[in-house]
Amino acid sequence: MQNNVKRTPSAEALADLQAREQDAICVNESTLKHPWWYNLKYAAWGILFGIVFVKAEIVSWFRIQEMFRFESFHMYGVIGTAVVVGLISVLLIKRTRARTIYGEEIHIPKKEFNKGQVIGGLLFGLGWAITGACPGPLFAQMGAGFSVIIVTFISALAGTWFYGLLREKLPH
Protein backbone atom coordinates (compact mmCIF):
# COMPACT_ATOMS: atom_id res chain seq x y z
CA MET A 1 0.00 0.00 0.00
CA GLN A 2 2.05 2.92 -1.23
CA ASN A 3 -0.76 5.40 -1.83
CA ASN A 4 0.15 8.83 -0.62
CA VAL A 5 -2.03 10.27 2.06
CA LYS A 6 -2.16 14.03 1.89
CA ARG A 7 -2.19 15.96 5.12
CA THR A 8 -4.58 18.86 4.90
CA PRO A 9 -5.78 19.48 8.45
CA SER A 10 -8.25 22.27 9.07
CA ALA A 11 -7.30 25.19 11.32
CA GLU A 12 -9.42 23.71 14.08
CA ALA A 13 -7.78 20.29 13.79
CA LEU A 14 -4.37 21.95 13.79
CA ALA A 15 -5.08 23.86 17.00
CA ASP A 16 -6.25 20.63 18.60
CA LEU A 17 -3.10 18.84 17.46
CA GLN A 18 -0.95 21.59 18.94
CA ALA A 19 -2.78 21.29 22.25
CA ARG A 20 -2.11 17.56 22.31
CA GLU A 21 1.51 17.89 21.22
CA GLN A 22 2.20 20.25 24.11
CA ASP A 23 4.52 18.58 26.60
CA ALA A 24 4.03 15.17 25.11
CA ILE A 25 6.14 13.21 22.73
CA CYS A 26 3.43 10.79 21.98
CA VAL A 27 1.14 12.40 19.48
CA ASN A 28 1.00 12.02 15.82
CA GLU A 29 -1.64 13.23 13.49
CA SER A 30 -3.27 10.99 10.99
CA THR A 31 -5.98 11.98 8.56
CA LEU A 32 -7.15 8.39 8.40
CA LYS A 33 -10.42 7.54 10.10
CA HIS A 34 -10.47 4.07 11.53
CA PRO A 35 -13.04 2.21 13.58
CA TRP A 36 -12.19 1.78 17.27
CA TRP A 37 -11.08 -1.83 16.97
CA TYR A 38 -8.05 -0.76 14.92
CA ASN A 39 -6.70 0.25 18.35
CA LEU A 40 -6.49 -3.42 19.30
CA LYS A 41 -3.09 -3.45 17.57
CA TYR A 42 -1.86 -1.26 20.40
CA ALA A 43 -3.60 -3.32 23.07
CA ALA A 44 -1.92 -6.45 21.68
CA TRP A 45 1.53 -4.92 21.91
CA GLY A 46 0.64 -3.58 25.34
CA ILE A 47 -0.10 -7.13 26.49
CA LEU A 48 3.32 -8.33 25.32
CA PHE A 49 4.83 -5.27 26.98
CA GLY A 50 3.06 -6.00 30.28
CA ILE A 51 4.32 -9.59 30.25
CA VAL A 52 7.89 -8.37 29.64
CA PHE A 53 7.53 -5.80 32.43
CA VAL A 54 6.59 -8.46 34.96
CA LYS A 55 8.85 -11.26 33.72
CA ALA A 56 11.97 -9.09 33.59
CA GLU A 57 10.98 -7.70 37.02
CA ILE A 58 11.11 -4.13 35.71
CA VAL A 59 7.97 -3.39 37.72
CA SER A 60 9.71 -4.33 40.96
CA TRP A 61 10.50 -1.66 43.53
CA PHE A 62 13.52 -3.78 44.47
CA ARG A 63 15.02 -3.57 40.97
CA ILE A 64 14.67 0.22 40.94
CA GLN A 65 16.41 0.39 44.33
CA GLU A 66 19.25 -1.75 42.95
CA MET A 67 19.52 0.55 39.94
CA PHE A 68 19.71 3.79 41.90
CA ARG A 69 22.14 2.21 44.37
CA PHE A 70 24.34 1.08 41.43
CA GLU A 71 24.32 -2.45 42.76
CA SER A 72 22.91 -4.25 39.75
CA PHE A 73 23.36 -3.96 36.02
CA HIS A 74 19.89 -5.33 35.21
CA MET A 75 17.91 -2.09 34.69
CA TYR A 76 20.81 -0.37 32.91
CA GLY A 77 20.95 -3.37 30.59
CA VAL A 78 17.21 -3.21 29.91
CA ILE A 79 17.10 0.53 29.20
CA GLY A 80 20.42 0.52 27.31
CA THR A 81 19.36 -2.35 25.04
CA ALA A 82 15.97 -0.72 24.44
CA VAL A 83 17.64 2.55 23.41
CA VAL A 84 20.07 0.80 21.05
CA VAL A 85 17.30 -1.26 19.42
CA GLY A 86 15.10 1.85 19.16
CA LEU A 87 17.96 3.91 17.72
CA ILE A 88 18.77 1.34 15.02
CA SER A 89 15.06 1.02 14.18
CA VAL A 90 14.59 4.76 13.81
CA LEU A 91 17.70 4.99 11.63
CA LEU A 92 16.46 2.16 9.41
CA ILE A 93 13.01 3.74 9.12
CA LYS A 94 14.55 7.08 8.13
CA ARG A 95 17.08 5.52 5.76
CA THR A 96 14.52 3.39 3.93
CA ARG A 97 11.81 6.07 4.15
CA ALA A 98 9.53 3.36 5.41
CA ARG A 99 5.85 4.17 5.58
CA THR A 100 3.20 2.97 7.96
CA ILE A 101 1.18 -0.10 7.03
CA TYR A 102 -1.48 2.35 5.78
CA GLY A 103 0.98 4.13 3.50
CA GLU A 104 1.39 7.28 5.59
CA GLU A 105 4.68 9.07 5.84
CA ILE A 106 6.33 8.44 9.23
CA HIS A 107 6.80 11.56 11.29
CA ILE A 108 8.58 11.92 14.62
CA PRO A 109 7.75 15.21 16.37
CA LYS A 110 10.71 17.28 17.44
CA LYS A 111 11.13 17.86 21.15
CA GLU A 112 11.77 21.46 22.17
CA PHE A 113 13.86 22.15 25.23
CA ASN A 114 12.25 23.91 28.18
CA LYS A 115 12.95 24.19 31.90
CA GLY A 116 10.28 21.59 32.56
CA GLN A 117 12.60 18.83 31.44
CA VAL A 118 14.95 19.82 34.25
CA ILE A 119 12.53 20.69 37.06
CA GLY A 120 9.90 18.11 36.11
CA GLY A 121 12.61 15.57 35.42
CA LEU A 122 14.07 15.99 38.92
CA LEU A 123 10.61 15.78 40.52
CA PHE A 124 9.77 12.63 38.58
CA GLY A 125 13.14 11.13 39.55
CA LEU A 126 12.34 11.68 43.24
CA GLY A 127 8.97 10.00 42.78
CA TRP A 128 10.42 7.14 40.72
CA ALA A 129 12.77 6.18 43.55
CA ILE A 130 9.97 6.32 46.15
CA THR A 131 7.33 4.38 44.24
CA GLY A 132 9.74 2.20 42.29
CA ALA A 133 7.57 2.85 39.28
CA CYS A 134 7.31 5.05 36.26
CA PRO A 135 3.84 5.39 34.75
CA GLY A 136 4.12 2.19 32.66
CA PRO A 137 4.94 -0.08 35.60
CA LEU A 138 2.07 1.48 37.59
CA PHE A 139 -0.36 -0.10 35.12
CA ALA A 140 1.58 -3.38 35.27
CA GLN A 141 1.67 -3.44 39.08
CA MET A 142 -2.08 -2.96 39.25
CA GLY A 143 -2.57 -5.68 36.64
CA ALA A 144 -0.24 -8.03 38.49
CA GLY A 145 -2.47 -7.81 41.53
CA PHE A 146 -0.78 -5.24 43.77
CA SER A 147 -4.11 -3.62 44.45
CA VAL A 148 -2.85 -0.88 46.75
CA ILE A 149 -1.04 0.65 43.76
CA ILE A 150 -4.47 1.95 42.73
CA VAL A 151 -3.88 4.62 45.38
CA THR A 152 -0.49 5.52 43.87
CA PHE A 153 -2.09 5.61 40.45
CA ILE A 154 -4.90 7.94 41.50
CA SER A 155 -2.31 10.14 43.14
CA ALA A 156 -0.32 10.18 39.88
CA LEU A 157 -3.48 11.23 38.03
CA ALA A 158 -3.94 13.98 40.59
CA GLY A 159 -0.33 15.08 40.00
CA THR A 160 -0.94 15.29 36.26
CA TRP A 161 -4.18 17.17 36.83
CA PHE A 162 -2.56 19.71 39.14
CA TYR A 163 0.21 20.22 36.63
CA GLY A 164 -2.46 21.06 34.06
CA LEU A 165 -4.09 23.46 36.51
CA LEU A 166 -0.85 25.26 37.43
CA ARG A 167 0.81 25.03 34.03
CA GLU A 168 0.61 28.74 33.15
CA LYS A 169 2.18 29.72 36.49
CA LEU A 170 5.11 27.31 36.33
CA PRO A 171 8.47 28.21 34.77
CA HIS A 172 8.98 26.61 31.37
Place this chain on the structure above:
Amino acid sequence: MLDAIKQPWPWYVAGALIGLTVPYLLLVGNKTFGISSSLRHLCAACLPANIKFFKYDWKKEAWNLFFVGGIAVGALIAARFLSNPDPLVLAEPTAEYLASKGITDTSALQPAEIFSWSNLFTVRGLIFFIVGGFLVGFGTRYAGGCTSGHAIMGLSSLQWPSLVATCCFMVGGIVMTWFILPYLLTL
Protein backbone atom coordinates in the same frame (compact mmCIF):
# COMPACT_ATOMS: atom_id res chain seq x y z
CA MET B 1 9.98 -24.52 27.84
CA LEU B 2 7.35 -23.18 30.24
CA ASP B 3 9.83 -23.56 33.09
CA ALA B 4 12.32 -21.36 31.23
CA ILE B 5 9.62 -18.72 30.64
CA LYS B 6 8.71 -18.75 34.32
CA GLN B 7 12.26 -17.82 35.30
CA PRO B 8 13.05 -14.09 35.37
CA TRP B 9 13.82 -12.90 31.83
CA PRO B 10 17.30 -11.55 31.15
CA TRP B 11 17.85 -7.85 30.50
CA TYR B 12 18.75 -8.26 26.83
CA VAL B 13 15.47 -10.05 26.00
CA ALA B 14 13.42 -7.43 27.84
CA GLY B 15 15.46 -4.54 26.45
CA ALA B 16 15.15 -5.76 22.86
CA LEU B 17 11.39 -6.27 23.12
CA ILE B 18 10.89 -2.87 24.73
CA GLY B 19 13.09 -1.25 22.07
CA LEU B 20 11.03 -2.88 19.31
CA THR B 21 8.01 -0.97 20.61
CA VAL B 22 9.46 2.12 18.93
CA PRO B 23 9.33 0.79 15.32
CA TYR B 24 6.14 -1.19 15.98
CA LEU B 25 4.18 1.91 16.99
CA LEU B 26 5.65 3.98 14.17
CA LEU B 27 4.94 1.35 11.53
CA VAL B 28 1.44 0.33 12.53
CA GLY B 29 0.10 3.82 13.04
CA ASN B 30 2.65 6.63 13.14
CA LYS B 31 2.54 6.71 16.92
CA THR B 32 5.47 7.76 19.08
CA PHE B 33 6.16 5.70 22.15
CA GLY B 34 5.24 7.36 25.44
CA ILE B 35 3.28 6.10 28.40
CA SER B 36 2.90 9.01 30.82
CA SER B 37 0.65 10.85 28.34
CA SER B 38 -2.00 8.27 29.13
CA LEU B 39 -2.41 10.01 32.50
CA ARG B 40 -3.08 13.28 30.73
CA HIS B 41 -5.61 11.66 28.40
CA LEU B 42 -7.39 10.13 31.41
CA CYS B 43 -7.56 13.58 33.02
CA ALA B 44 -8.87 15.05 29.75
CA ALA B 45 -11.46 12.28 29.50
CA CYS B 46 -12.63 12.25 33.12
CA LEU B 47 -12.06 15.66 34.66
CA PRO B 48 -11.07 18.34 32.12
CA ALA B 49 -12.58 21.03 34.43
CA ASN B 50 -12.23 23.64 31.69
CA ILE B 51 -8.43 23.60 32.08
CA LYS B 52 -6.75 24.57 28.82
CA PHE B 53 -4.19 21.76 29.09
CA PHE B 54 -6.97 19.16 29.09
CA LYS B 55 -9.16 20.71 26.41
CA TYR B 56 -8.39 18.64 23.36
CA ASP B 57 -9.88 15.72 21.53
CA TRP B 58 -8.52 12.91 23.75
CA LYS B 59 -10.32 10.31 21.64
CA LYS B 60 -7.71 10.89 18.96
CA GLU B 61 -5.16 9.58 21.44
CA ALA B 62 -7.28 6.60 22.47
CA TRP B 63 -4.62 4.24 21.10
CA ASN B 64 -2.49 5.20 24.10
CA LEU B 65 -5.21 4.06 26.50
CA PHE B 66 -5.56 0.75 24.63
CA PHE B 67 -1.81 0.33 24.98
CA VAL B 68 -1.72 0.91 28.75
CA GLY B 69 -4.82 -1.25 29.17
CA GLY B 70 -2.87 -3.96 27.37
CA ILE B 71 0.01 -3.52 29.81
CA ALA B 72 -2.30 -4.22 32.74
CA VAL B 73 -3.75 -7.30 31.03
CA GLY B 74 -0.28 -8.57 30.08
CA ALA B 75 0.90 -8.12 33.66
CA LEU B 76 -2.14 -10.05 34.87
CA ILE B 77 -1.35 -12.91 32.49
CA ALA B 78 2.30 -12.96 33.57
CA ALA B 79 1.43 -12.90 37.27
CA ARG B 80 -1.31 -15.51 36.93
CA PHE B 81 0.24 -18.05 34.57
CA LEU B 82 3.95 -17.35 34.20
CA SER B 83 4.98 -16.25 37.64
CA ASN B 84 8.30 -17.25 39.08
CA PRO B 85 7.75 -19.59 42.07
CA ASP B 86 11.06 -18.59 43.69
CA PRO B 87 11.67 -15.41 45.68
CA LEU B 88 13.27 -12.45 43.96
CA VAL B 89 17.07 -12.65 43.73
CA LEU B 90 18.33 -9.32 44.96
CA ALA B 91 21.89 -7.97 44.70
CA GLU B 92 23.66 -8.79 47.95
CA PRO B 93 24.49 -5.20 49.05
CA THR B 94 20.95 -3.99 48.25
CA ALA B 95 19.46 -6.88 50.23
CA GLU B 96 21.71 -6.14 53.21
CA TYR B 97 20.91 -2.44 53.12
CA LEU B 98 17.16 -3.01 52.88
CA ALA B 99 17.31 -5.61 55.67
CA SER B 100 18.95 -3.00 57.88
CA LYS B 101 15.84 -0.87 57.22
CA GLY B 102 13.53 -3.76 58.10
CA ILE B 103 12.63 -4.75 54.53
CA THR B 104 13.27 -8.45 54.19
CA ASP B 105 10.26 -9.89 52.36
CA THR B 106 11.40 -10.59 48.79
CA SER B 107 8.74 -13.20 48.06
CA ALA B 108 6.93 -10.82 45.68
CA LEU B 109 7.99 -8.11 43.25
CA GLN B 110 6.97 -5.43 45.75
CA PRO B 111 8.02 -5.33 49.40
CA ALA B 112 5.00 -6.23 51.52
CA GLU B 113 6.41 -4.06 54.33
CA ILE B 114 5.68 -0.97 52.23
CA PHE B 115 3.06 -1.71 49.59
CA SER B 116 0.14 -3.12 51.53
CA TRP B 117 -3.29 -1.75 52.37
CA SER B 118 -2.54 -1.79 56.08
CA ASN B 119 -0.06 1.04 55.44
CA LEU B 120 -2.60 3.22 53.70
CA PHE B 121 -3.38 5.53 56.61
CA THR B 122 0.13 5.67 58.03
CA VAL B 123 2.96 8.15 57.42
CA ARG B 124 4.65 5.48 55.34
CA GLY B 125 1.56 5.09 53.17
CA LEU B 126 1.21 8.84 52.79
CA ILE B 127 4.78 9.11 51.52
CA PHE B 128 5.07 5.99 49.38
CA PHE B 129 1.61 6.06 47.80
CA ILE B 130 0.36 9.62 47.87
CA VAL B 131 3.48 11.78 47.71
CA GLY B 132 5.36 9.33 45.47
CA GLY B 133 2.47 8.92 43.05
CA PHE B 134 1.87 12.66 42.92
CA LEU B 135 5.53 13.34 42.08
CA VAL B 136 5.41 10.74 39.30
CA GLY B 137 2.28 12.25 37.73
CA PHE B 138 3.29 15.88 38.18
CA GLY B 139 6.95 15.41 37.29
CA THR B 140 6.44 13.36 34.13
CA ARG B 141 3.94 15.82 32.70
CA TYR B 142 6.09 18.81 33.65
CA ALA B 143 9.06 17.09 32.00
CA GLY B 144 6.93 16.20 28.98
CA GLY B 145 7.55 12.47 29.22
CA CYS B 146 8.80 9.61 31.32
CA THR B 147 11.23 6.77 30.90
CA SER B 148 9.47 5.59 27.74
CA GLY B 149 8.85 8.97 26.10
CA HIS B 150 12.19 10.56 26.94
CA ALA B 151 14.72 7.85 27.83
CA ILE B 152 13.67 5.38 25.13
CA MET B 153 11.75 7.22 22.39
CA GLY B 154 13.56 10.53 22.82
CA LEU B 155 17.06 9.08 22.93
CA SER B 156 16.25 6.69 20.05
CA SER B 157 15.39 9.65 17.86
CA LEU B 158 18.47 11.59 19.08
CA GLN B 159 16.63 14.46 20.74
CA TRP B 160 18.94 16.22 23.15
CA PRO B 161 16.18 17.65 25.40
CA SER B 162 15.30 14.04 26.15
CA LEU B 163 18.89 13.39 27.21
CA VAL B 164 18.63 16.33 29.61
CA ALA B 165 15.36 14.95 30.97
CA THR B 166 16.79 11.43 31.36
CA CYS B 167 19.80 12.76 33.28
CA CYS B 168 17.45 14.72 35.56
CA PHE B 169 15.36 11.57 36.19
CA MET B 170 18.54 9.81 37.29
CA VAL B 171 19.73 12.71 39.47
CA GLY B 172 16.32 12.92 41.18
CA GLY B 173 16.28 9.17 41.75
CA ILE B 174 19.81 9.08 43.11
CA VAL B 175 19.19 11.99 45.49
CA MET B 176 16.02 10.30 46.77
CA THR B 177 17.64 6.87 47.13
CA TRP B 178 20.85 7.98 48.83
CA PHE B 179 19.82 11.03 50.85
CA ILE B 180 16.09 10.96 51.54
CA LEU B 181 14.87 7.35 51.44
CA PRO B 182 17.22 6.18 54.22
CA TYR B 183 15.28 8.54 56.47
CA LEU B 184 11.83 7.85 54.98
CA LEU B 185 12.31 4.10 55.47
CA THR B 186 12.65 4.61 59.20
CA LEU B 187 9.21 6.27 59.42
